[in-house]
Amino acid sequence: MLEEKPSLSNKMRISVDQEKLGNFSRNHVKFYLKYSSFVFRALKKPSFQKFLHWMLKKERIEEHTVNVVHVKVLPLRRENGKGIAGNCDTTRGRIRIYPKTVKFCRIFTQKFGRNTLLVYAGNRARAALIHELLHLKYTEDEKTVRELAKSYFCIFTRKRSSQSSHVLCIYTMIFTAESVERKFIQEENGIASGLVKP
């Protein structure tokens, strides 16, 4: 009766594709190792695990349908250059969470500072894990997953912080990240030089 509940926390692994390491410089690998261990700790925090447990119960998603959550060390990019935050293999119950690139983090840090980057990285990974867990139930329904993920992420951040402006800031940061990223890429390429306000 006192058996420990199956916990998501025990199914989390930091995982690296050894064969891809050669594509990255030593410094970049070092950066990604630090990034992944930070994200790993952020996802394993008891307050967040407790929240996930509650969310899964509310959605009637059995915790045992999750086999493993891989916190990937190296980033994955789509053909169009846009980064992937996570994915879910629903048949195997395998979730993967990916980091932002060194390049993105460097520009982000220049603009907003290191602390904001850490807040961003942790919350981006949390939002990604919430999103991918919901895919276990709403397999192909991207729209529903996005809407639910947004409101669940809001519930989690609201619980943690009493400063609504802070929450709003994080919320905006996560869910406008795609457009922010697009802007960054454009700025880097100099395409948007005419569009960026001085």
Ligand SMILES: [Zn+2]
């Ligand atoms: Zn999705």
